[in-house]
Amino acid sequence: MAMGRLGVEETLEALNAALGPGGPVWFKETRARHLRVRDFFAPRRALRARFGDGQVPERVVHAIACLQGPGVAPVLRCVPTPTGLALQLQRSAVFERVLGAVAAYAAPAAIAAPGRRVVLHCPALRGGPGVLRLSQLRAVLVADHLARALRAHGVSVRQVPAVRDPHMPTFLQQLRVDWPVASERTATEALRSRAHAKLTSAGDSGALLPGAVGSVRLKELVDEWGHTAGYDPNLDSCLVTEDLLSVLAELQEAVQHRLEEGSPGMAAAPDTGAEGYLVVHVVSCEEEFQQQKLDLLWRKLDDQAPLRQKHLVCGPVKVAGVPGTVTAPEYYELRHAQVCKTSALKHGRDLAQDPAWTEIFMVLSVAAIKFEMLSTAPQSQLLLALTDNISTKGTKSGTFVMYNCARLATLFEGYECSMEQGLYPTFPPVSSLDFSQLHDEGEWLLLFNSVLPFPDLLSHTAALACTAPGLHITARTEMVCKFLVQLSMDFSSYYNRVHILGEPRPHLFGQMFARLQLLRAVREVLHTGLAMLGLPPLSHI
Numbered sequence: 001m002a003m004g005r006l007g008v009e010e011t012l013e014a015l016n017a018a019l020g021p022g023g024p025v026w027f028k029e030t031r032a033r034h035l036r037v038r039d040f041f042a043p044r045r046a047l048r049a050r051f052g053d054g055q056v057p058e059r060v061v062h063a064i065a066c067l068q069g070p071g072v073a074p075v076l077r078c079v080p081t082p083t084g085l086a087l088q089l090q091r092s093a094v095f096e097r098v099l100g101a102v103a104a105y106a107a108p109a110a111i112a113a114p115g116r117r118v119v120l121h122c123p124a125l126r127g128g129p130g131v132l133r134l135s136q137l138r139a140v141l142v143a144d145h146l147a148r149a150l151r152a153h154g155v156s157v158r159q160v161p162a163v164r165d166p167h168m169p170t171f172l173q174q175l176r177v178d179w180p181v182a183s184e185r186t187a188t189e190a191l192r193s194r195a196h197a198k199l200t201s202a203g204d205s206g207a208l209l210p211g212a213v214g215s216v217r218l219k220e221l222v223d224e225w226g227h228t229a230g231y232d233p234n235l236d237s238c239l240v241t242e243d244l245l246s247v248l249a250e251l252q253e254a255v256q257h258r259l260e261e262g263s264p265g266m267a268a269a270p271d272t273g274a275e276g277y278l279v280v281h282v283v284s285c286e287e288e289f290q291q292q293k294l295d296l297l298w299r300k301l302d303d304q305a306p307l308r309q310k311h312l313v314c315g316p317v318k319v320a321g322v323p324g325t326v327t328a329p330e331y332y333e334l335r336h337a338q339v340c341k342t343s344a345l346k347h348g349r350d351l352a353q354d355p356a357w358t359e360i361f362m363v364l365s366v367a368a369i370k371f372e373m374l375s376t377a378p379q380s381q382l383l384l385a386l387t388d389n390i391s392t393k394g395t396k397s398g399t400f401v402m403y404n405c406a407r408l409a410t411l412f413e414g415y416e417c418s419m420e421q422g423l424y425p426t427f428p429p430v431s432s433l434d435f436s437q438l439h440d441e442g443e444w445l446l447l448f449n450s451v452l453p454f455p456d457l458l459s460h461t462a463a464l465a466c467t468a469p470g471l472h473i474t475a476r477t478e479m480v481c482k483f484l485v486q487l488s489m490d491f492s493s494y495y496n497r498v499h500i501l502g503e504p505r506p507h508l509f510g511q512m513f514a515r516l517q518l519l520r521a522v523r524e525v526l527h528t529g530l531a532m533l534g535l536p537p538l539s540h541i
Contacts, residue, residue, distance in 0.1 A: 005104045006097055008453045010071030015040060015087070018064045022050045026087075030449055032441055038086035039448065047084060056085060073097075073452075091444060095435035098451055099517045106524040108462065109455035111154035118464070119254045119279045119306075120147055121160045123287055123294075125179060126247070129171035132328040134317040134384070135284035141370055142314055142378045143282040144177040145477050146462075148532050153462035158254040161247065171329065176366050176534035213240040218296045230471035231292050238293045248298050255279065255306055278466045279309045280473060288313050292471075308466060310473035315381045317373075322386050331386070336365040338390040339399070343541075363538060364390070364399050370533050371398030375481040379474055398481075402538050404488040405530065407495060408523045409539040414501055415516065423504040430517060437511040442494035443518055450487045451521045454528075457483055461532070484529045491522060 008028055015026040025046040029035050048054040064087065065078040074090040074097075098105060122143040124136035132140075147157050162182035163169055169181050215237050222235045238244075255277045283291045291311060298305045319326055326334075339361050343351055351357040368390050376382050390399055418424045438444070461479050500515050502508045527537050 004070060005101065005109075005455065006073045006094065006452065007071040007109060007456060008073075009109070009456050010069070011040070011073045014067055014069050014072045015042075015064065018067060019047075019050050019056070019060060025050065026085075028453075032445055035444060035448065036441060037088070039089045040087040042085040042087075044082075044084040054084075056080060061085070092436040092438075094452070095438055095447060095514075095518070098447060099433070099435060099514075099521055100430050102451075102517075102521045102524055105451050105454055105521065106528040107455060108153050108458040110459055116154070117156045117158070117277045118150055119158045119160060119251070119277055120150075121251060121254075121279060121281045122179075123161070123247070123281070123283060123291060125163055125168065125172075126161055128165040128167050129329050130167070130327060132171075133284070133286070134319065134326055134328060134331060135286060135314065137328040137331070138317055138373050138378070138382065139282050139284045139287075139314045140172075140177060140179075141175070141373045142312070142475070142477050144179065145370075145374060145480070145533060146280075146282070146312075146475055147178070148534065149458065149462040149477075149480075150464075152458060152532065155462065160250050160254045162250070171332075174332065174362065174366070175369070176363075178534060213242065213245065215239050216297060216300060218293065218300065221296045221300060229469075231296070232289055235289075235292060235296065238297050240297065244294065244297070247294060248301065251279070251298060252302060252305075277306050277308070278464065279306050280312055280464065281309065282312045282314070284314050285316050295471075309471075310464070310466065311471050312378065312473050312475055314378045315376075317382045317384060320383055320385045320387075326386065332365060332369065334386055335368045335390065336361065339364045339368065342390050342399075360538060360541065363536060364402055364541070367398030367402050367533075367535055369398070370535065371401065371481050371485070374533070375478055375485070377474075377476070377478045398535075399541075401484050401488045401526075401530075402535070403541050404491050404495075405526055406538045406541045408491070408519060408526065409537065411495075411500060411519065412516075412523070413539070418501065418504070424501075424512075425509065427516070428513060433514050433517055434510050435514050435517075437514050438518060440494070440498060442490065442498065443515070445490050446487075446494060446518060446522055449490065450483075451518075451525055454483075454525045458528075458532070480529050480532050484526065487522070487526060487529075491519075 012024070012026050012028065016022075016024050019025055019042070025042045026040050027042075029039055029041055034041070044054040047056060051057070061078050061080060064085070065075055067075050074093045076088045076090045078085060078087045080086075120143050122140055124132065124139050143159070147159055150157050159180055162180045163172065164182045172179050217237050219236050222231050222233065281291050281295065288311065295309050295311070298309075340351070343357070343361065351361075372384060373382065390397065415424060419426060438447075457479055460476050464475060465473060498515070500512065500519065502512050530537060
């Protein structure tokens, strides 16, 4: 049997292929009550599409029970039941394969093809933090998360615009958003000349506002192919300004840049020109109309503009129970104050001025914000309840995830201290561990629902349907947050029920080390997931 990385998707593909031609039938179980008896299931209703009466021939069942292949998890049994086919894996073997190669499960399942390039454009970053609305902040966080996911997948990413406002870099650093800062303004002479040519040919004239170059008609582009692509039919003309030309010049420069700066270890790809890029405009719903204008203007003024431009439109952010408009800095200060208040109640004293806690409170505040903003699919409306208090006990929050991250750190710190005191031996080679001692249902839940599927989840987060028709594109930026919340819930339940560091008795060490190796894998997955959000792991809260 191949000893490479096991995969949920590889296993599902092999299971469906074993049933013969047709659509997918099998699915992976996730609920604890189902995992007590099976790991994968093929419902009888779906089986009727392959087999008229839903009865799977015995030879097919036998073939599934003996299934092997690259990435396919070893099968223990496949049993017909009144409701369908139930399949259970050789769990000890799966534990051994996965926990013997933890690093392979904290990375994407597959790296993107060499030379794949993406330009992420987030127009919300052209202003200062004081005017940044919550819907724009959402677009910024989505763009930052998407950039991290794409880079982890081996994609070359250029981020536009480079920030020019003097206060924005500090605010982005506070939010742990990694975005370039401008050093100088991009030249716009070539685009200005082209714009004047278009104006002249269109016969446009008349008094112009200060900073305006003229007006360009976009109607013919919309009429030509805009309706089917998804452009707003009300797009007619665009007032070309110096600021707009500067935006286009920066986008133009981004796609002409041969390879992203600051990508160590990435092989240089041949320069394939603008068509080698996918440009994704990440915008709030309020900015969508203006961004469509910019998209069409770029195509009109630049013959080399990329044809593959997609718009990732983030849905509106509604605030419950708060009159007026809340800016992004006000939102951060509110969450920071709530984090400090919660900590004061927990520890019995105000720690906000304690330098040892300053960084922790900042990380917890950003975690709360990012999990609120990113746990909902970006295209959907988001409702924020700003009056809700921050708690490490609330199982849906970023602070809950960080709390369990700290619990994991405390656990391993406890083992290290006990080992130094001579209570426990040093950690033995992983190859010597007996994973058959992992028989608690919480242990399988952590491995099967968290560690094993994590590489596939990372790949899905970085997947962009760039070849799909139409102007708009969707992204699965909510997946990592939802995954980390569920992982934290499963770990918390297991940690509260099972005593990991048992009494220092030699006959108990085997199970303890097997459990610690499982939690090492959980820790690696958790840390990698947090890194996708720009969040560092915490050792205490």
